[in-house]
Amino acid sequence: MNLLNGNEVAKELKGKIKKAVEQLQQAGKKTPHLAAILVGSDGASMTYVNAKAKDCAEVGFQSTVLHFDANISKEALIQEIIQINNNPEIDGLIVQLPLPKHIPEKEITETISFKKDVDGFHPMNVGYMFKGLPCFLPATPYGIVQMLEHYNIETTGKHCVIIGRSDIVGKPMGVLMLQKNCTVTTCHSKTVNMKEICLQADIIIAAVGIPEFLKAEMVKEGAIVIDVGITRVEDSNHPKGYLLKGDVDFANVAPKCSWITPVPGGVGPMTRVGLLLNTLQAVQNS
Template sequence: MILLDGKKTSADIKEEIALEVAELKRNEQKVPHLAAIIVGNNGASVTYVNAKVKACERVGFESTLIRLPENISEEDLLNEIEVLNVDNDIDGFIVQLPLPDHIDEQKVLMAVDPDKDVDGFHPTNVGKMALNLPTFISATPFGILELLERYNIETSGKNVVVIGRSHIVGSPMSILLSQKRKVGNATVTLTHSRTKNLSQITREADIIIAALGIPEFLKADMVKQDAVIIDVGITRLADASKKSGYRLVGDVAFNEVAEKASHITPVPGGVGPMTIAMLLKNTLLANKRRA
């Protein structure tokens, strides 16, 4: 069994990006500038955004963090987005999700300039992705593609099963892996909560991408020998034996599935670290396009 080490792979990608940024500086060219808007004080969101800011510093990007109050009106948030849309110094920006209940998330995502949408959530970019046109691929699917490529995992002609149909991971992964691309050309089955005989379907899979948000859902008896397992889920489970009082688990029952898998991502340290690395890669791409 080979562990797909997202922590090491993301560090490698950041190092590659840092070298490109250093070259831009040597040539007195504009370095990438990533901005982030965060509304309120959601603990997980604050942690994630702070990690993005640190990652920008590490690779030599400029970064701007805009903190807005929980009770900001939708109109005022949309105005903040428009300021970033027209700011020529900003190459790309993200609006950290989730947003407070009184704000229409879809309206906010639609307001972001597609050319600065480094999260890849705008319908224009989702449409380009579906048509296999150059665009920003959202960070988690982009990170999974990168892991598969860097570990030389063959996808062409393989039977891939995606569990979960979210717009952020499941649906785009099913499209990307079926496309004619280097990491693609697979036969993909997209499954979800209404799928019948799911275990029978997963047992036929050469590659399984679990992204449904149910801790330790995928068991060993649902997996064939030497399958490749990509675990996108992450959930906190209470654990009195841990100093923190909890442990992090994915959508895969790691210990039992790892015994059958040829390759598997750990949780934490698998897909998670890849998301920030790919957000940086998208921002570098935005900078190159604007240049």
């Protein structure tokens, strides 16, 4: 069993991004600038936004966090986004999800200019991705593809089973693996015979959100397993009061795998790098 070490790959890619920023600056071009909108004070969302700002600093990007009260109106938030769309200083914009119930995510996602949509959620970017054209790819699937390429994992002709069909992970992951010449099967909560399907997989990508969902008896010998799941599970013995659990029963699945991602330290850091790569791309596009 070999570990797909997201921390190491992310570190290497961040080094490359930092060099690219220095080259942009030497060529008199602008420093990439990411803006993040945070609405409300959800603990996990605040942690994610702060981590993204820290990543930006690490690679030499500028970053701005715009923090709004949970009561901000939909109209006011849309105005803020339009201002950023029109601000040439800012190259990429993300709105941290989830949003409060009174703000429809779809309308917000579609207000962000697709040229600054470094999360890759805008329908224009989704459409370009579908056709295999240059676009901003959603950060998690993008990061996973970067990791597979880093480790020279063969994908052509392989059967890739994806568990989960969300717009931000499962569905785009299927499109990207198809583009990498996999035969793709996407499973979800209504899938019948999940175990039999998974047992046929050369590559399994689990994006379910149920801790330890993927059991050893669902995985064939030598498979490659990518664990996207991160669920906070209460643990009073841990200083933070919780543990992060993946969707894979790692202790029992790992011995059967040729390659597997750990949680934490697998897909998480690669997702963060995906966002940085998109923000760099936004400047290179302009």
